[in-house]
Amino acid sequence: MEQITATTAEKAYLAVVDLGGVDTWTPEDQIAELSNLAETAGAEVVGWSVQRRERPDPRTFIGKGKALDVASLARAAEATTVIFSEELSPSQQRNLEELFGTKVLDRTALILDIFAQHAHTKEGKLQVELAQNQYRLPRLRGFGLAWSRTGGGIGTRGPGEQQLEYDRRVIRRRIQMLSRELAKVDRERETQRKRRATGSVFNVCLVGYTNAGKSSLLNRLTAAEVLVEDKLFATLDSTSRKLVLDGREQVVLSDTVGFIHNLPHDLIAAFRSTLDEVRFADCLLHVVDASHEHYDRQMIAVLDVLGEIEAADKPRIDVLNKCDLLDAQTVETSLARHPGAIAFSALDGRGEKELRRAVEGAALKNTVTMTLRIPFAEGKAAQSLRERGRILSEEYYEDGLIVTARLREPDTGLFERFVTRNAKPGAGSAPRD
Ligand SMILES: Nc1nc2c(ncn2[C@@H]2O[C@H](COP(=O)(O)OP(=O)(O)OP(=O)(O)O)[C@@H](O)[C@H]2O)c(=O)[nH]1
Ligand SMILES: [Mg+2]
Structure with a gap:
């Protein structure tokens, strides 16, 4: 897997593809999010452009003419990497690398890279490595591994193919090994969960778009000291803390990985055991960054992921966080659009009493x-x-x-x-x- 590290400060050029259609994410939103992801991964964004296209070109995704435009723009900006907003096929990635003369990444690779940098626990690391290998397997040539050894062209069929086959086997074996290890972790987690489920403990899980303030909320409501950062996917590992309500009800509150729109499927699959915290919770707290321009769109993206992991029907409390950044009128408007939601701020603590009461109400139900x-x-x-x-x-x-x-x-x-x-x-x- 190609790595971007903060120390090398790669210069990234963003190629945003506007596929039109029903997606409400405008090219500007995509640029903002992709820049944020690239910067979180440690890259410096040196420019971007948008390509409109109804259907992807099988060879270069954006078509050869557009690809040549991007190549010269990226070169002028002295980019060392071009990052695409859409997932590229292994051959598209290879073709584009040849055209650009730079490294080419797609959004999935970028997200995987951030996950790799932020995984701390054994489980988190196993999950990321599994997702990386699953992503890498069909792309083995795309990264030029077997390719560069033989130089490509005539003769690649001999030892090159064998090498490639060998590399694939190694990765497949690794995937099997990681899946086995994860199954073991899964069983341990299951045992913990059963232990919790037999008590009177009510399990509440925080869900929300990445950077919405889930860890900040956990820290405010409990004595947890979870890392809070203005970074995407700061939290990958779930942390659970006891929440004492009114000195009577006991609730376990769990922080978990943030969601993003179009969350890569390999990641959802690999993070199954972390996401099981969500699936088995008694109630979800949906933390929303109400100060975000498109928070309602982010809410929809979260609901999409919840649907995908079969957790859309859980009892849910919507928490409009970061209300300290909004004026009273805007808060009122947001509350009117989301009946039952709680206006909150993990920063100054407003809405905390109401939130505790809502959680208690859910626990008592x-x-x-x-x-x-x-x-x-x-x-x-x-x-x-x-x-x-x-x-x-x-x-x-x-x-x-x-x-x-x-x-x-x-x-x-x-x-x-x-x-x-x-x-x-x-x-x-x-x-x-
Ligand atoms: N102004 C303001 N900032 C907040 C509030 N809550 C969180 N933040 C900031 O938002 C950023 C993200 O907060 P986190 O708690 O790390 O968010 P998260 O949802 O856990 O993010 P990930 O783990 O990356 O998905 C940090 O810079 C926080 O300081 C709030 O109520 N008001
Ligand atoms: Mg967090």
Whole structure:
């Protein structure tokens, strides 16, 4: 995989392709996002141009004439890399590299590169390497590996092909190995998740467009010290923290990888286990950068990814973050467009109380408050109740315990035989103000 590192400060020329169609992302938006990605990867953007095209040219994506234009523009800007806004096929990439005389990357390679720089945990690194190898396998020639060894042309069929086959085999074996390792990590995560699911803990997962302020929100609401940066994909590894609400409800809040529009499929597949945090959450907090010009479009992109990972139907609370950057009128307008959303700022803390209340409301929604009489002889049941439920009050009597506890609905059956009074749904004991 080609790497861009901050130290070399590659000079990148952006080739944005406007395919028209129903996509609401204008070329200007694409330039802004691609520049942001390139800079996050450590490159310096030295210029850009937009090519309109209905259908991609099979050889050069933008057509030979346009490609020659881009070549001279990129050369004039002294670019060392040309980055395309769309995914290129391996042969298009190779043809363009030959035409330009520079390295050619596409948006997927750029995102993979950023992910590679930001992965810290074992799981994160495995996931990125798997995605990189999957991306690299069909592109082996595109990077000129086997190509440069034999010089191409006549004779490449002999040892060159063998070398290529060998390289492919090595990568395939690596992919298998990484998949096996990841399956192991997956199982560990599953065990952790089961442990959490058996308790009374309500799992809330932060989702949102990259740079929306998910980690900042986690840091404000809990004592977490997650890295916050004005960079895309600062967070790749999920962090979970306990969130204590009103001193009563216990909730686990998990930070996770940010989304982007047209998130490459290989990445979604490779990050399956991280994204499982989202799939198995009880509720999602959708963090939105409300100060972003196109935040509503970013919200749609997030919903698209949620759909792709089968998490679109989860209970969700929309959080309009960065309201400190907006005037009151704009906040009002945004709230009117997103009924039920919460105006928030991870920076100055506005909306925090309301957000906590909303999370508490969601946590209480599927719970039932029961008063139980548990004899001392049923020590195990009492212990299990403490693990699964939230004790609201307890009193001892001569041969046992009278407890009022809040339980998640699926757990209530376990304690039915101890019920002394009618169970009442948790919603009846709504959070105190
Ligand atoms: N003004 C303002 N800036 C904020 C707020 N919340 C976050 N930021 C800034 O936005 C940038 C991104 O914040 P993060 O918390 O790293 O965002 P994230 O969603 O975790 O981003 P990724 O992990 O990269 O997807 C940082 O520069 C933060 O300081 C806010 O409420 N107001
Ligand atoms: Mg983050």
